[in-house]
Amino acid sequence: MISITPSQVLASFGLTCVTYFPRSADSHMRSEVAHFLSDVGLPESSFFSSRLDLEDETLERGDGNPTLKAAFDADGAECPLEAERWEILGVFNYATIAIDPSDGRIYSFPEGEENYTAMHADLSSFVHSLITLERGASEYKGLPVDEEGQRARVVERIRRQISEVDETPFSDENSEWSRLLEEIGFGMWG
Structure with missing residues (x-):
């Protein structure tokens, strides 16, 4: 991970365009990833939004983040087995963005597709x-x-x-x- 500070994100996007994720004791997210999400947060722009429909009951909520499997199930699609525990971070352009909580890698699922592409080595x-x-x-x-x-x-x-x-x-x-x-x-x- 590279060093990204909360002030860098706030300077680029402003306070109202940053989403912070609470940490929980029973989270299966790697500690450095959970720390980053709670302290630095995810910015919102015209290209990326992490603000999901929190009232959507089709998204299972393990430790507060919607799982990819739940979203695939809600769409009647088959989630790749290795991606079932990945958590949705948001939407980038026209793709769902997910994180593998075990290693912090970021993946994109283009709209309407079940295949994914590695998007980033880590959250930072x-x-x-x-x-x-x-x-x-x-x-x-x-x-x-x-x-x-x-x-x-x-x-x-x-x-x-x-x-x-x-x-x-x-x-x-x-x-x-x-x-x-x-x-x-x-x-x-x-």
Whole structure:
């Protein structure tokens, strides 16, 4: 895990756009992951939301976080056996994001699919990537799509800054991050 402080997240997203997760004694989440979620939290942006429908009774709640299996069951889909205990962190673009509580790895399940892709090596690299994207958004918003390649340079810098910390987000050309940065390059997000 890399060092991400609560003040870094708050400076990028503001207090109202950070969700904190309570720690419980019976949690099966690794201690460093539980600590990160309760102290640093998860930011909310136009690309990621961790604010799930808490009134949805179809989501089992073991230690307060909805399990992936419960969400798959509610949709009438088959959850991959190895992912049944993973917990849902939120939604990134058009994919459900889950964490394996045993090792802290982050996975994405594209909308309508039962297959998943490794998204991040750990929670801190995920949050680092969201911070990097948020900072980049202030640069690419309003830029013309092909005006002297400015937008392409901003997108490439975002990709590089994310990859310097964790190469997982771009290890698959069809990953959520690859598709999102391609869309930003085409001018679809500002």
